[in-house]
Amino acid sequence: MLTGIIVEDAALQRRVLDKMLRQLGFETVLAANLHEARELCVAALPNMALVDWNLPDGSGGSTP
Template sequence: MKTCLVVDDSKVIRKVARHILETLEFEVREAGDGREALESCMAAVPDVVLLDWNMPVMSGMDFLRALGDSGIENKPKVVFCTTENGMGHIRAAIEAGADEYVMKPFDRETLESKLQIVGMA
């Protein structure tokens, strides 16, 4: 079974994403900020990370950079999931190592299509 780490400071978003991902037959773990997410990835690397941009403690961009510097082999695919929709944000995320980008609010079809793009659905 494929694994996904949902990283978002909103419990509601994590719950919605978990529900969608479980219907797509993913095993889901959750983290409330980037530091929690990095610790989770160090313990067990997921296949894909659904990553929020704006979070306390460690932002999505800081997590992405830390993941890149972590030395983890077989890095997970990263799908940024955020309300930030400016081209500058999207470009910065892709340049920092994100594989895809999805806007909030998202639905099952949108998320599934992004996961297909990164080879995870």
């Protein structure tokens, strides 16, 4: 099964995206900021990422 990480600081948006990806057959991992996302990526090794552009601890466009 494919795994996707959703990095979104707005809880409602995170839940909506989570539901959408799960309906498409993805397992999902959720993070509210880049720090959480980096830690979860090491553990989960997701196949894809949906990352908010404006996050409290940086820009989604600058993530490695």
